[in-house]
Amino acid sequence: MVSIMLTAAGFHVLLALAGGHGHGYAIMRFVDEISDGAVRLGPGTLYRTISRLVADGLVEEIEGEDPAAPHDARRRYYRLTPQGVDAARAESALMARMVEAAREAGLIT
Amino acid sequence: MVSIMLTAAGFHVLLALAGGHGHGYAIMRFVDEISDGAVRLGPGTLYRTISRLVADGLVEEIEGEDPAAPHDARRRYYRLTPQGVDAARAESALMARMVEAAREAGLIT
DNA sequence: CTCCTTATATCCGAAGTGGATATAACCATC
DNA sequence: GATGGTTATATCCACTTCGGATATAAGGAG
Numbered sequence: 264m265v266s267i268m269l270t271a272a273g274f275h276v277l278l279a280l281a282g283g284h285g286h287g288y289a290i291m292r293f294v295d296e297i298s299d300g301a302v303r304l305g306p307g308t309l310y311r312t313i314s315r316l317v318a319d320g321l322v323e324e325i326e327g328e329d330p331a332a333p334h335d336a337r338r339r340y341y342r343l344t345p346q347g348v349d350a351a352r353a354e355s356a357l358m359a360r361m362v363e364a365a366r367e368a369g370l371i372t
Numbered sequence: 373m374v375s376i377m378l379t380a381a382g383f384h385v386l387l388a389l390a391g392g393h394g395h396g397y398a399i400m401r402f403v404d405e406i407s408d409g410a411v412r413l414g415p416g417t418l419y420r421t422i423s424r425l426v427a428d429g430l431v432e433e434i435e436g437e438d439p440a441a442p443h444d445a446r447r448r449y450y451r452l453t454p455q456g457v458d459a460a461r462a463e464s465a466l467m468a469r470m471v472e473a474a475r476e477a478g479l480i481t
Numbered sequence: 482c483t484c485c486t487t488a489t490a491t492c493c494g495a496a497g498t499g500g501a502t503a504t505a506a507c508c509a510t511c
Numbered sequence: 512g513a514t515g516g517t518t519a520t521a522t523c524c525a526c527t528t529c530g531g532a533t534a535t536a537a538g539g540a541g
Contacts, residue, residue, distance in 0.1 A: 271380055278470060281477035288488050297473055298466055305530055310490060337488045337537055355474035357407055362471050364406055365464035368390040397519050414499055419521060446506050446519045
């Protein structure tokens with residue numbers, strides 16, 4: 264498999280961050296919710312994926328914290344870099360084409 | 373990652389078969405085309421993925437061949453089993469939800 | 482305090498991937 | 512009927528990624 268190489272887990276993380284879910288545990292819950300529990304990122308995959316995305320320059324850690332949430336010293340917040348946004352867009356477009364193909368094949372009612 | 377979990381390659385194969393692309397090489401070209409060349413299943417991943425799907429009961433080999441195509445003794449034809457259709461439907465629905473989330477996050481213009 | 486949930490981190494065996502290599506049938510053309 | 516390019520399937524190896532277990536600890540409710 265080629266391309267800008269996002270794994271499925273990587274895309275889930277980018278999508279969660281694009282939707283404003285800024286720290287690891289929130290990402291995990293987001294993925295669980297959006298998939299109705301069908302996809303579950305365990306801690307191993309989750310934090311490993313985040314650090315890979317940081318190393319690849321698609322995600323960066325930010326120092327601040329969510330002013331709307333109570334203080335929690337354990338949390339580490341992240342956001343997409345411009346390259347991360349590009350990668351998420353490209354992968355979203357690809358996925359939209361596949362959904363379209365699935366619809367044409369009668370797989371979506 | 374949980375459930376009857378399809379890998380990305382596995383979903384691509386099911387999608388190609390649902391669209392009527394009945395043998396390995398045709399699947400490879402379908403994936404290449406639908407992704408504008410961004411995703412390429414090499415022979416290793418392709419044939420290994422097919423045999424895994426057969427072992428899991430999502431795909432089955434059929435003896436006949438495409439009457440519209442010239443005879444080619446090398447080809448091996450496949451089709452989705454009912455379970456394969458179910459899996460493809462479930463994965464398509466999940467993917468459609470993710471595309472929807474991507475759209476809400478402004479990732480699709 | 483105690484206990485449950487939230488939160489991050491790391492380790493290990495298992496699964497999956499990519500690309501190279503191999504083999505051979507098919508087809509055009511010279 | 513030899514030659515060479517494309518189509519087609521199969522297998523191997525090193526590498527990456529995954530899932531789940533384990534560890535640690537802060538936060539919050541009782």
